[in-house]
Each structure stands twice: as structure tokens, then as C-alpha cells.
Amino acid sequence: MRELFRRLQYLLNRRRLDAELENDMEFHREMAARAGNANFGNTLRLREQAYEAWGWTWLDRLMQDLRFGMRILARSPGFTVVAVLVLAIGVGVNVSAFSLFNMVALKPLPVPDADRLVRLERRSGDQYSSQMSFPSFRFYEQHAHTLSAAMAVLGVPPMEIDGDEQLSSASFVTANYFAELGTRPAWGRLFSVASDGSAKDAPAVVLSYGLWQRRFGSDPGVVGRVIHLNGKPVTIVGVTPFAVASLGAQDPDLWLPMAQQPYLIEHSTVLKEWTNGSVHMWGKLAQGVSANAAGQELLALTNELRKQHPDAVWDNERIQISPGGHLQVMQPQMVRVAEMIGVLALLTLIVACANVGGLITARAVTRQHEIGIRIAIGAGRWRIFRQLCTESLVLGAMGSLAGVGLSWAVLSIVLAETDAPKWLSARPDWRVLLFAVGVTLVATLFFGLMPALQIARQRQQKTFARQILVGLQIAASSVLLIVAALLVHAAQHALYTDPGFGYEHITSIDPQLSQHGYSPVAAANYLNEMENRLRALPGVRAVSLVQLPPLGHVVSNWTTEISGRKVTVYPNWVEPDFFETMGIALRAGRTFRPAEKHAVIVSESFARREWPGQNPLGQTVGEGANRDTVVGVVADAHINALNDDDALEQYWAAQPDNLPNMTVMARAAGEPGAIGPEARAIATSLDASVFPEIRQIRALYRDNQKMIEDVAGIVSLVGLIALSLAAISLVGLVAFVVTQRTKEIAIRIALGGEPMMVLGAVLRQFRWPLIVGMAVGTGLAGFGSSLLRVILYGVSNLDPVSYVAALSLLVLIAVAAIILPALRVLRMDLAATLHYE
Amino acid sequence: MKDREDSLSPAGALPLLILRVLRSESLHGYAIAQRIHLLSREVLAVEEGLLYPTLQKMLRKGWVEAQWGISETSRKVRFYRLTRPGKAHLEKELSSYGRITQAIQEVLRTA
DSSP states (O other): OHHHHHHHHHHHTHHHHHHHHHHHHHHHHHHHHHTTOOOOOOHHHHHHHHHHTTTOHHHHHHHHHHHHHHHHHHHOHHHHHHHHHHHHHHHHHHHHHHHHHIIIIISOOSSTTGGGEEEEEEEETTEEESOBOHHHHHHHHHHOSSEEEEEEEEEEEEEOBTTOSSOEEEEEEOTTHHHHHTOOOSEEOOOOHHHHSSTTSOOEEEEOHHHHHHHHTTOGGGTTOEEEETTEEEEEEEEOOTTOOOGGGOOOSEEEEGGGHHHHSTTOOTTTOSSOOOEEEEEEEOTTOOHHHHHHHHHHHHHHHHHHOGGGSOTTOEEEEEEOSSSSOOOHHHHHHHHHHHHHHHHHHHHHHHHHHHHHHHHHGGGHHHHHHHHHTTOOHHHHHHHHHHHHHHHHHHHHHHHHHHHHHHHHHHHHHTTOOTTOOOSOOHHHHHHHHHHHHHHHHHHHHHHHHHHHHTOSOHHHHHHHHHHHHHHHHHHHHHHHHHHHHHHHHHHHSOOSSOGGGEEEEEOOGGGGTOOHHHHHHHHHHHHHHHHHSTTEEEEEEESSOTTOSOOOOEEEEETTEEEEEEEEEEOTTHHHHHTOOEEEEOOOOTTOSSEEEEEHHHHHHHSTTSOOTTOEESOGGGOEEEEEEEOOOOTTOTTOTTOEEEEEEOOGGGGGGOEEEEEESSOGGGHHHHHHHHHHHHOTTOOOEEEEHHHHHHHHHHHHHHHHHHHHHHHHHHHHHHHHHHHHHHHHHHHHTHHHHHHHHHTTOOHHHHHHHHHGGGHHHHHHHHHHHHHHHHHHGGGGGGTOTTSOTTOHHHHHHHHHHHHHHHHHHHHHHHHHHHTSOHHHHHHOO | OGGGOSTTSTTTTHHHHHHHHHHHOOEEHHHHHHHHHHHTTTOOOOOHHHHHHHHHHHHHHTSEEEEEEEOTTSOEEEEEEEOHHHHHHHHHHHHHHHHHHHHHHHHHHHO
16 A cells, blocks of 8 residues: 555656656766776666656556547547547437436435335235225334334325416325425425324415416415415415425425315315225335335234224235335336337447447558558557557547537436426436446447457458448347337327227316215215206217226226236226217127116127127126126227227226216317316306316327327437438448549449449448348347337237338438449549549 | 566565665665675676666665765765665565575585
8 A cells, every 4th residue: 555655656756756866877877987887778778667667657658549549530530520429429329318217216316315215005916006095004104113204195186276277286295294305495394293293283285386486476475375275275384495306206286284185175084994095105114124124014014904904905915115215116117118228229329339430440541551650660569459449448438428418418408398306407427427437438349449459450351340330230220220110100000099989079077076075875966967067068968977087097907817818907887878978889789777787898809809709798707796797898998098909898887886986077069178167167066165177088198199209209219310320331431442442443444344333343242231230130129129019009019011111211221322422433534533543 | 577576586686685785874876786796795796777676666665765865976866775664574585585595505405
């Protein structure tokens, strides 16, 4: 250690110490000369040896190489700029992809102890629920010693502030929510257990920063003001900060204490019912406790809970613990998508590196002279190789810097455009920078190694190297284009396929009567009245009831096996005129009679799978007491699984007990927008304390499709960029090759050769890379696209249309890139060329 | 220089010789060479090509220190001084050197 310190001291004081040494040696020489010993020796060599003793020669050589490398790059600015740009794109795409992944899954929330935050969900065999009942939550909170704290979140339909037209989103949270997350208020105060933990406390509300700006004009005076939510007075106690970090990326306009839920949602018994699963549960592991230990304690508690309240717990239920301290809780299919994105990004990098490698190899020809001289005056091959590698490193570093900058800029724009949480920043953190360094090293190795080896060895295998680089680019571009084509096709399919129900004209009105404590009889009256009044409106064509509305908040399904294949079945409970209202065609049989028991209606696909070739009517589904007879078959309508082509539906007639959970669906004759306010007016007149959630199905549908469009768009962009890079590279290489052999071509044509045949001979070297590259790329794409099953809705991963389209585009561009520069040659003046030496 | 690391060849023993010479007093480079030459009855002649690189190595290892002083010819020159780690290293090497040479002599004498 001390030695290293001495060495560093030497390094920093080199000049002075070297001068001292020289002084010493001069003195020595003087004294020796006086004694008659003219022992001079090679001064310079001596000083070099003395310097070498300190072990810093490697540093000297590196600095030399770096300086030389930069000079060389500066001398050919065209090459440098293009290479850096291409690398910037390759590295930039990868860094962007990783940065996104980092934001979603790796970066902890900016709250204290984010690594101890966990999400708790219910799971048992094939059943799963992300919510649990509030009394169950309380039970776990009180008895779990492995959790230092537990927080519950309850989402509710948007609420009305003081008679506003526009409703505001709201969330109920337990009083310890903000305290556990360490959130500081921007104004006023946030909830605390002491002031907001009990129903007897004064009703308080916390505003989100956005709402405070938009609706309250950023007025600090709002603290202490009383507003009316759905008619109930509450006091504003504070405002959350601009960049608030919340669990599960929530962003409600209004935050309310859980204890006030019965006050604000009149007659609601949600907080007391053991079987009404409605809150999301989060927790914080106690210090030093592992998730496993907590899982075991929770399992024991679950079993204990089952003894006390058997209807609140499933058989074999256990509480699943997942890390909750990141933006998203990672689901398995998200990991798949992340992998796919990673592979696509890597392909882009390959194209970029092969591109730059080709540029370097081409440029090597112009450096033959310089390198030849250096070898002649004694540079070892290893020295040349090392120096070329250093040059590549400089190029790599510049490209990487540009790439990180590019990625930062692009992501900043993306974050600003989308609805991302405000605490996210596109600025690269240490993980992203480390990744960037790693990618740079890999890229530099890839594009720098081969050419350096080549050049240092002065081998004449240039054609083969060129072919490999071209082939690589073609292969990678093929994969990218094919994947892009598949996604575009899937997006088109999703966008233009009839989802099976008339989403354009439907409004969904959800009064959430069960949350307001309505009994089945009361609900029947309310809904009856609402339906009748809606039907009386001129703009309304049909009205019906359904329990799980299309694109609703709750999705329910179960997986079962039919003839050995796993299928997902989506159940629903409906009124008889549901199918007509929704525009779902009746294929066979009839619809329900009101509240018909032991009758089931199935979708076409279900009937086809379960009873292939037979008449589905009269068949039975279910066992024993749950045995139902098929009375009708309807067309497929994936109202809750828009993008799952394999979904199967089953419908049962709504029974009186279902009524408090039903939603009203109204079909408009024309524009559905007008129905909203009318429905609200009807609801207010029926029961002023009920505020139904009214949504236009068409808007929800468009949002869903937009996401698919965006993904397809991005991948297409990346694919086209890769193709452009490959095309440009091809153009360059072909032009280069042809220019090199201009004289040969001129002679052959002058001697009577067919111009096309002569060109063909020169261009033949590009034939195989193109063919092999495309074949390899297609193979890889076919193999890898099975990973895409999860988002290729309705399109097979070997869809011929996409493959043909992608490859056709590739061939078109590649052939154009090869032929066009070559054709230029044919226009040359033969005589002039032959004269020019 | 690498193959001269063992302390049995004259070149490899140079650091040892220098340390021993400096134990008595601090000397400048030329004086060290002179002293060794004299004490070895003019058998060992240390060239500056070997001396100075070796001195640099010893400076790096921390066995000697360089300080400014005035030579006998009234010239400013660096004097090399033995440090404490250098002294410790010297003791260690001396005992090991003594053991090895004795062992070699035994074999040569009796075998």
C-alpha cells in the first residue's frame, strides 16, 4: 500500500524527480571522469531504465496511443462523425431500453426503506386476487409480527367536488400511509394515525399537487377550507408534493382517510364485511426480517383466520409477498416482454457494430501505407494491434457518450409526454451508467477486435470479412423487420377486428349499490326505475344489466381444461336483453327468461371446443348442484379480454342476489355522449347519495388499442432504423468496392464485355451474405417470436403475411443499395478512366 | 533485469550491497559505487547503468530515502539514506544470505 503511494507520488512529481536523477548521474559522470573513468554509457537509455523501475510505462504507452488515436480520427472527420453517429444509435437504443427497465423495476421508490416495502396478494392453486376484505387486512395487521406496518388502499369511483361537472379521482388510504412513506406535505399536513385514524375524527382530505394547481389555482389558502365531496363536507388539511412517490404508481386527485369511507360513501359496509374483497394491501417488513419468514407467519395467520371466519378465506389460500418498493410489481409476463425488448435492442447494437466494423475495415485500406511504414521501422504486430484497439476504444467512448446523451433526451421527452410519476427522471443513475459502460465495452470488442486483428496481420481476407459484416447486418435487420411486421399486423388485427360487441354506442353506468348497503330488494327497485327512465329517453335504444361490465375494473376468470388444452373462461351474470343491447348475435337457441335458474348461455368458441360437431343446446355444464343446461349460444364477445383471441365466455341469468352488484348498460341510437348527464340526473333524483360511475365504452376501447399501436410503432421505428443503417452500409461498401476496381471494369467493358455481366462479377461477393443473412434472420425470428405469443393477438407468430412483407422490404432495399451505386459506374467515361492512373 | 533478482549473482546482490554500505552512513550515488569497489578489493565494479535503476527500485520499495546534501566538491547532489524498513530488509537478507552460502559451501566441500 505504501509502495503504491510512493509510486503515485513519483507519477505526480515526475519532472522534478527525473531532473534530480539526471543531476545525480551527471555528478557521477563528473566524478568518474575526474578519476579517469570515462564510462559514459547511453544517457537516454539509462534514464529510460530508471523510469521503467517505477512501473508506469504502461500508462505512458496508453496516453501515447490515445493521443495518436485522436489525431488519426480528427484527420478523417467524415468517417469519425458517421461512426460515432451509428454507435450513438446502437448504444442509445440499448441504454434507453435498460433505462426504462430500470425505472420500472430496479429503481427503488424515493422513500425511506423502499427495500422493505412489499405487496400482499391472495393466491390459492388456480385462484388469485389482488384485493382482500378490510377486516381481513386488519386481522393481518394486528397479528403479523414480521410486518412493522401495513397499509391499505381502496379505490373508488371519481367523486364530485362542490357541484363540478368534471369528477375527480379519489383513493382511500389507511392513516399511516404517508407516515410510512415518509412523504412531506407541500402545504398543510398529511394524514396521521392520531388525527385521522378513527371514524370519530373530523373528516379530512388531502389534495394532490396537480388538483391543487388545476382546480384551486395553487392557492396556499385552501388549507382549512371546507369542500363538499358527493355532497358531504370535508376539510382540506394539506397538499401532497409535486413529485410524490406513491405505492403502485397511484395518482388520485383526492386522498381520503380509510376511516371516513362509511361517512363519504353512505350506507357502505365495505369496512365491515369479511367477504367483500376490495382493498389493496401493502406492508413493510420488520427490520432484518426476510420475505420468506414473513410469508410463513402469514400462512399460519391465514389458517388461523380460516378457523375464525371460514367464508373469508379460500382453501389452500396463502398470502403472496412481492417486492413493492419499485414502480411496478413485476408479473411473469412483464419479464417476458422485457426480455424481448432486450433482444431487439441487442440486435440493433449488432447492426450498428457490424456497420462500424465495416467502415473500419474499409478505411484500413487507406492506412496500409502508414502501417507498412511503422512495421518497417520496427513496430511489433502486437504494438500495432494494441494501438488500433485503443483507437476503437476512443471511437467507442465517443459513440457511447453520444448514445447516453441521446437516450437521456429521448426519455425526457417520453416521460414528459406520458403520464409518468413525477419523481421519475430520465437522468442516468449509476445502474444505467454502469450498463452503458458494459455495452460500450462489448460493442468496442465487437467492432474493433476483428478489424484490428485483420490489419495487424495484414491478411488479404478482406472480402470474407466484408461478407461476414454484411451478412450480420442483414440477419439482424431481418429479425427486427419481421418482428416489427408481426407487431404491426397484430395491431391492425386488434384495431380493425370486430370485438364482438357494439362498443361504439354503449355507456356503462355503475351505481355500486352493494357499496352503499342496498339490499337485493332495494337494488331491484332502484335498477328497475333507472332502466325504465333510461328507456324513456329519446336517444336510448336499449338498456340492460350486467355484473362485469366491458373493460371494467374487475376481471374475473378461471382456467380449466377442455380436451386436454388449457383454456380461460370468462363468466358473467346478465339480464335477458343483455345480448340485444350489446349487439352480440344469438347463434342458436334463445336468451334467458328473467332470473332463470340452471340455465347457461355459452359463446360459440366454447361450444365448438367443448362439444365439437354436436348440438350444444341441451348439453350440461358443471356438476351436481351447479349443473346448468345450455339454452343458447352467442357469438364471441371478449368484453373483458379484448386482446385474447382464445377467451371463452359463459353467461348466467342474473338472480335477485346479484342485483346490488349489477351495472347498467345503455345503448344509444346516435351519440352516446348525451346519455351521461341524463343518467346522472336520473341517479340524483332516485338517490342523491349514490354517485354512479359513468363511462363511455368507446373511450376505454380506444385507450386499449392505443397501447398496442404505440408498441407496434416503436418496434417498427427501430426496425426501419436498423434497415437504414444496413442499407447505408451496403451502399458505402458497394461504392467502395466498385471504385477500387474501376480500372478493371473499364478495361473489361472496353474489351467488349457486357456491362451488366462485368458488374455482376464484381457484385457477386454480396450475393451470399444477403441470402444467408436473410435465412439466418428468418430462422431466428421464427424461433424467437414464440416469445411474442403474449402480445400477438390473433396473429400466429409464423404469420406468412408478415414474414413475406418484411423480407420483401429487406430485399428491395438491399438490392437497391447494391445495384444503384454500381450503376453509377456504368455512366463513366471509359476513355477518361483508362487514361487516369 | 528480471533474471537478476536472486541475491546470489553479483548483480542480484547489488541491492543488498547498497543497503549494507548505507548502514554505516548516507552516501551519494558515486560514493556508493566507490565504496563497493574499494571494499571488494576492486573485484566488483558497479556501472552506473546498473546502479541508478537499482537505486530507483529501492526508492520505490521504500528501503532508501533521497535527501539533498553538499558533496565533497561543493556540489549539490542527492544523498541516499537507509530507512527503517530498509534496515529490517537488510537484516533479513543478511541472515538468509549467510544461511544459503553456508549450505552451498557445505555441499561443495563434502560432496
